[in-house]
Amino acid sequence: MNLTTADHLTTEPPPATEQRWRQTRGLEFLGPVQGSGLKDPAFLVRRVDDQVVQLSELLHLVVRAVEPPRPAEQVAADVSEAYGRTLSAEGLAHLVTTRLEPLGLVVPDESAEPTRSVRARPLLALIAKGTLVPARVVGHLAGVLTPFFWPPLVAVALAALVAADVALVTRGDLWSAIGEVFATPTIALLIYAILTAAALVHELGHAAACRYGGARPGEIGFGLYLVFPAFYTDVTDSYRLGRAGRVRTDLGGLYFNALTVLVLAAGYLATGSGVLLLTAFALQVQMLQQLIPVVRFDGYFVLSDLAGVPDLFARVGPVLRSLRPGHPTDPRVSELRPRSRQFVTGWVVVVVPLLVAALGWAIWYLPEFLERGREGVRLQQLVFDVAWEARDWAAMALAVVSIALLLLPLLGAALALWRVAGSLVLFARTRFATREPAAYGLTAPPDPPRVVSAADFTDEVMYAAPAPVPTQGWRGTVYRGSGHLLNPGPSLPEQRRRELERRLRTPIDGSRRVVVMSRKGGVGKTTITLALGSTFALLRGDRVIAVDANPDAGNLAHRVAPPHDRTVTDVLRDLDQITTYAALRRYTSQGIESRLEVLASDDDPGIGLALARDDYHRLIGLLDRFYNLILLDTGTGILDSANQGLLTEADQVVLVVRAGLDGGRAGALTLDWMDQHGFDDLVARTVVVVNAERRGSEPPEPMRRHFEKRCARVVTVPWDDALEPGALTDMSALHRRTRDALVDIAAAVADNFVVGDES
């Protein structure tokens, strides 16, 4: 065989721009998640194996766009058009390979169907399942039963339940019924049988409610939940329903239980049978227990749907991580709407201690309960033997049921422990596998060259990459306390922060001019300019200057250092004499802590207002020679000639808005104006800073999404007393979350340094 270059090429993956993908077979698009607790819209897709996947809007667009298979550039262009932001072919390849391929939603066009796609592994879920009633039969039965969910009928049934309970309590003789059971123990068998039938009716209720809402119920089956056997109905398709439809599905079982209670109560009132009375009470106790939201009973699903969060257990880890003092909020928590977030946090705070305590209690008393179980089985064996002698078939059946009920939890416990052990092994493996690259740098070290040349005498080739060391939290304390012997590595938040800082240190070729603007006064524009400039100056090594270009008595310089008597006007007057950095330095103030330099404006508005666009053009031309990064704090408004001149000079814009509706509207109008006046490229690179005007305030979701679609980034700066306008601002006095937000803004601005250089 002649292995030519062309043969080799066919075995290598094509470049990202020429790659083609396709959807996997049998994907079904279920539409947007309704009543979602997420801030951003989410969409549902079902795979051929019935696994439902929730996708962000962008990923959903990508899955839709890859069909029919086309070159990546075309797909990326279609997605960009629909999404409103530009997705490159490389970005598309990144999304497909890191998100969609592992989930088995998209595959390379030439590949076979995936066989082992990622599936959900929910905590405390049903195991060892078997089907009792196939989906087709359930669907048919559910269709017949849907009229029971006609609202007037539901209202009548609930009222009848109250009336029946009143009648049972006032007219029923409970003690006599209990006595009856003890006198004839085999009656218990009958109660078990009725309750078991009621459990199947309960499941049919879920299926009928699911069908009533417009979704397709799956099979009814049985399995082991925790350590108990349980019936279940597959209502996965109800994910596609609105919140009301999902809650109806959750409560459908209890509603059918209520109907069963009505039948039992009617039977008791007609016959006076103690069995019916006891069963009616026992069933209602079960109904109340079904509402316990701690484990996956009906109450759990109701809570989950009210919060708009599909799997509450999946949020336990992120919520606990976010509750640790001094740690940033986990993205899996910050993506939730404020109300859902409070809801989920409250649930976690209540449920986790309860579950931990219950587990500990169970383990502690396990030997005692095993012993009791053994004694119970022995006793039931004795009952069976005696019943056998008497040929008492009912008693024999009761003994068998009792033995089964004693043994099944033991079997369930063994299975549960097996699963826990398996999960721990898996966790340890993944932890071990991901630990190494995390602890020893972001990229794998290059392979050493076979023959070392002079050019290979570099740190990367000659030395092992140094392990990153922690500086914060307990990890930092351990590292320092052990005299640098023990290095637990930086925490994830610290790694994230370092990554942000790496981004904001993106080298600048020449200089960059960043205009900070707002349509309205009093939104904190000067404060943001100062804080952003200080962040850059602190974390970058090069020269950063903030220019007060506010003609109306700007106060930027007063916020950095004691007043300086030289201003922009002086620089413009002496422009020809300023030929060195040292000469220019005489006109600027410098922050003591941050080393940010500031050029003040004139206090006299008459002089300030007289500065024209040509003056700013000359000034910026001078600053370009001595500074890498120039921040320009403009006056308010966009109609002013000088401000328009600054926009012409700008490489990018930071738009400051207030979190409220007025602030958002003013910001959106500013971007409209820029689009209409030839600054559309600046709009696409703009970083929008939403300055919170009170504690905890956040921009409305539609407002945030509006700016996200039009601009490079939207960052909310939380309220901070230390950022109160007017005073000398000390960066170290800022709250940690405020500093994090500023680093985030700076990193977003710096992301454009590369884009700008390339263009």
Place this chain on the structure above:
Amino acid sequence: MVRRPELVMADLDAETATPLPRRETLSCQFACVNVTNVVGVNLALAVNAATIGSQANALALQYLASVQMHMP
């Protein structure tokens, strides 16, 4: 033509795709029955074993007693 902002790698890494668990509505019949005296969590094997056992044991003893009473 209006220029669209570029999606940078940090934006792409924030995109989420989550496989959702199957929704399986349970009936707690075997977990719930006879645990009415236990408030709250139904997690423990111990709870079920003890309570089912206790009632079953009581019924068993009652049965054995009644059989003995009726023995000739």
